[in-house]
Amino acid sequence: MQKKNIKKTYKFAFRTSLYVTIFATLLVSVFLYYYHTFNWQIVFFPIICFPLCFAIIQYRVEHFIYRRVKKIYDDLTLLESTSLRRQPITTDMGTLTKEIDKYARDKKIEIETLKVREEYRKEFIGNVSHELKTPLFTVQGYIDTLLDGAIEDEKIRKKYLQRASKGVERLTYIIKDLDMITKLEVGDLSLNKETFDIVKLVQNVFELFEMKAAKKRITLTFDMEYAQPIMVYADIERIQQVLTNLVVNSIKYGREKGTTEVSIENLIKNKAIIRVTDNGEGIKKENVPRLFERFYRVDKSGSRKEGGSGLGLSIVKHIIEAHDEKMYVESELGVGSEFSFTLEKVE
Template structure:
């Protein structure tokens, strides 16, 4: 009843005003002619009902046509959304609805602006990543063309350095190609059952020399005597582990530690954690570390090398498995990357 009064308040009041006014006039007229006084009450009831129906209908149509035109002109809403429910004379509800959609559109616009900023930053990063090795290769080749090629020692050294620049370009392009395939779903996963403990050991062996240069210890949190079998693309998960361990070595402190742990979760999930005691990441950067080419270090230094795509590839591979990846980090303390995998029965 409360909702009915609120919704049709305008029609109620207007109909009542018309009925009272007309009934008074009719009463005066009938009193003057001294006839049919018994018609006053039925007349008032019928007039009120007719007035309410006509006013309610006309006001609804009036609001509908004008509000629909506003929606169509400003494209705040799909025009069809208005036909899904009746438009009433309750302007408070109508205003609330318009305000809600206006806020949604504002949020959408702000999101697009943020994405545009990310796009500009991404293009700038791509340009920088490709420009550096290109200019390096061009510099060495121009020096050779200017006459340095006649010196066999310089020729050999400069060609070797130019080749490294080309290799870096190929590395970046391959990583970009992989991310594109992962995003559009073109990269097929070869799901198989394998021992994740054995895979981690293989990654440690591959990166042992790289870690030794910074005197970083690669270790498990405990001795895993029994295998832990998971269902995933073994080659891709090895790539994930390699990228995470390489990342921990790059930004780990000298004589530090990179530790891998494997935990059994409830039901059929296992979680793999890669923890280091390196530089760590400040909170403001945590939400963006998985973006392509995003660098926490804004100085532009590329002393640690890499394509800048490693963590982005990691995220896409894990999500391609319908799993999740997480990060916890504290600046000056270290970082922990963890991801889930399906356990084999």
Template sequence: MQKIKKTYKFAIKTALYISISLTLLLSVFLYVIEILNAHVLLFGVLCYFICFFIIQYRVERFIYRRVKKIYDDLTLLESTSLTKQPITTDMATLTKEIDKYAKDKKLEIETLKIREEYRKEFIGNVSHELKTPLFTVQGYLLTLIDGAINDKKIRDKYLNRANKGVERLIYIVKDLDMITKFEAGDLRLNFTTFDIVELIKSVFDLLEMKAAKKKITLTFDANYKKPILVNADMERIQQVLTNLIVNSIKYGREKGTTEISIENLIKNKVIIRITDNGEGIAETNLARVFERFYRVDKSGSRKEGGSGLGLSIVKHIIEAHDEKIYIESELDVGSEFSFSLEKAE
């Protein structure tokens, strides 16, 4: 049974008090003039109902004006809802809505603070990433301007190093441009059907020399004799595989292993796993590894090079395919990155 609204309780009690008071007053008056009869009871009943409706109407209008003012002051609340239902007689409804409004605003403020911190960190990272190659290029050019250009050996050496610095700048800018396009939805995917096994083998061939420098073995977990056809953007998936395998080599152990497995996830999905026995990632860093420029080991990663955007690009490409990417890692044990793709019919 629904509880009686507080304004009705107020109106009932107030009307009763007024009716009893007026009836007693009238009774005393009629008794004095000796005309007291049964009509006094009828007067009391009529007086009660008249008082009840007048008081209830006046209280509702009073509360309505106060509630309307609160709604108008808090412009984000829907004041139009006042005309749709009689919430003006239920102060609990208003209290709940204001509490909800306050919680939403608190959450919004906290979100803005987090975004502001992220923005500051991101700008600092971009500044650092661009500053390092810029100063390097500037240093080599200034040395050449100061007279080293006349020495052919030094000139060629410094121009070559300056060129590498410019290539690094271009690499960073291109990666940033790609991420921006993915976020804006401007980068279209070219879906085709291809054999994921053959694509992985071609990436192995491309990175064979890089892996050989650290004596890292690139291998499959099994002998995949039959093609495994998937439906995706072949060029982008090649970029995903390249970035993930390069990452495993970069942080892999000397004479380590980078292993790739392909498994059926569900009827129309496969999952590709890239597993290494490298440095691994601490649990506290796992949630942030896909952020732009976020580095688990800043000094080590800078020594190895790269734009610091590889994993962020990987995540954007996979999500653009409406797929998921996962990471499991244990410090000093190794890491496993995995992502799903749609199987071709």
């Protein structure tokens, strides 16, 4: 390794000295020949010239170019201060070029990432503003109307107060969900893991939303009869929240007389995968990667009419990731969607 380093270090000085010596020897030889003083002693000239040239060039390269190369390294912060020792690295310009190219590529990626984040930040702030503004203005409108005299009419007063209450309730949902997703992202939300029957939990969720499903004549069902309990180890409250969100979404975007089906399968020895499948609207392929973004909505107008904070799927993904598990989604427009997640299975 040392031999290779020495070779790289002195290659420039060696070649330059050789070229200078050859050129100078030829020049001196021509000069002496022209003045008829050429003799055999000319052989001593390259022997003396070459080492002198080599020493001078190497010294100048190390002290002149080295400082500039080091400054470039320092300015670009490509290397740690300990990695650039005082040694003759000046001839290895290929390494410097590669480092600069790498720096440029890394910076380009960093700039592109910052641009994407800036776009996401702007979109997120816009979405938060819109989500909070809509119910807030609704509440303000009803209260102002009541203050302007409508409060005297008992029927209008009751109706407007109920509508204002719904607006406040929606604001509460958004703030609670924002608080939860923030805690999930920074790891402040602790999980209370326990062993429970995932089949029974799914049945409980079905019972909670069977009336909501019945309004659209959507059937909530398992893919098969699960006679035996399937025990998993997770936070039962959070997993219920995950199932609730997925089932509610399947109802919300499901078609009339459709089906929401839940299946529980063995993935590997100690893992189960829970699938929530519907035959509803489906999702365009280009929208699928953004489904778990905060406030992202595929159908911006329709989904707002259905209510919710717009944070449900984002919370679902964070809850599953907090369990060190995986979340998957498959969807085809006009055919339906399947959301699935893994859980640790207990024998």
